[in-house]
Amino acid sequence: MVEINRSKYYSFHQATADRAFHIDFGHKTIRLPLCQLLSLRHKLKTIAIEDHFDGDLNKHGFEILLLCNKEHLFILNTLEILDLTELVESSLVKLGLAQPAQVALV
Amino acid sequence: MKDIARQSMSIKVESMDMLNAQIKMEAHASASYLAMASWCEQNGFFTSAKFFFKQAEEEREHMMKIFNFLVDTGGSPMSPEITNINHDYASIVDVFESTLDHEVKVTKSIHNIVKKARELGDIATERFLDWFVMEQVEEENTIRDILDMISVTGTEGVGLQMIDNQVANWME
Numbered sequence A: 001m002v003e004i005n006r007s008k009y010y011s012f013h014q015a016t017a018d019r020a021f022h023i024d025f026g027h028k029t030i031r032l033p034l035c036q037l038l039s040l041r042h043k044l045k046t047i048a049i050e051d052h053f054d055g056d057l058n059k060h061g062f063e064i065l066l067l068c069n070k071e072h073l074f075i076l077n078t079l080e081i082l083d084l085t086e087l088v089e090s091s092l093v094k095l096g097l098a099q100p101a102q103v104a105l106v
Numbered sequence B: 001m002k003d004i005a006r007q008s009m010s011i012k013v014e015s016m017d018m019l020n021a022q023i024k025m026e027a028h029a030s031a032s033y034l035a036m037a038s039w040c041e042q043n044g045f046f047t048s049a050k051f052f053f054k055q056a057e058e059e060r061e062h063m064m065k066i067f068n069f070l071v072d073t074g075g076s077p078m079s080p081e082i083t084n085i086n087h088d089y090a091s092i093v094d095v096f097e098s099t100l101d102h103e104v105k106v107t108k109s110i111h112n113i114v115k116k117a118r119e120l121g122d123i124a125t126e127r128f129l130d131w132f133v134m135e136q137v138e139e140e141n142t143i144r145d146i147l148d149m150i151s152v153t154g155t156e157g158v159g160l161q162m163i164d165n166q167v168a169n170w171m172e
Helices: A034-045 A049-053 A078-094 B004-008 B013-042 B046-072 B092-120 B123-128 B130-153 B159-170
Strands: A002-006 A011-015 A020-024 A029-032 A062-067 A072-077
Touching: A002 A078, A011 A078, A020 A034, A029 A034, A034 A062, A034 A078, A034 B004, A034 B013, A049 A078, A072 A078, B013 B046, B013 B092, B046 B092, B046 B130, B046 B159, B092 B123, B092 B130, B092 B159, B123 B130, B130 B159
Parallel strands: none
Antiparallel strands: A002 A011, A011 A020, A020 A029, A062 A072
């Protein structure tokens, strides 16, 4: 498995043998084929991160992420969501699927 | 190291995002034309209603064309959520003017994706959209011609009935 990218909390790897990517969340590593990686990206893009700064809209500042067809469940705080978003977006740039200029946190 | 990402997807992520937005726009257009067909039916413009039923089907076909392109290129097409469909129109002229506004918005959106795909060097997306560019020329022209016909016919007396009858000329 080859490390492609690393952020503050997570690391992103490519495994040629099983034709998939892996994200190491520290306590757990999950396998993502490209379609699941795009699905994770979509979920992260649709998170209203500004709601985390409004006690009425997101009281606790957490997001629940169900990944890989409900195989994995993560509860992430604001900083972890921002970090994961940055990891996924910059990994897509490193893989040549996205343009560097398009990388944005939210 | 094998390029698994490129092996799995043949377009850029930015193109995929824009095409997903276009899927939503086409779906919105289809739903709007269905609302216009409903208005026409309720107000006695039965030929125009048929015209808009057909337009609604065409817009859905456009949506599916893009959806299938994303499937073919290994992208992730998203089934769109459609809200805010207007069902209120002041007149048949208002209906066709709204249609033209909608078509112009779709044309601008397609042109923006073509420009961006060109900038990204995403030749597959650029070439795929060639058909849509020409289709939009045809769509806009049809609605412009109908508005011209309405202008020439006028809405006084039996004008409205004549307008509705003549819309049949633009139905294949």
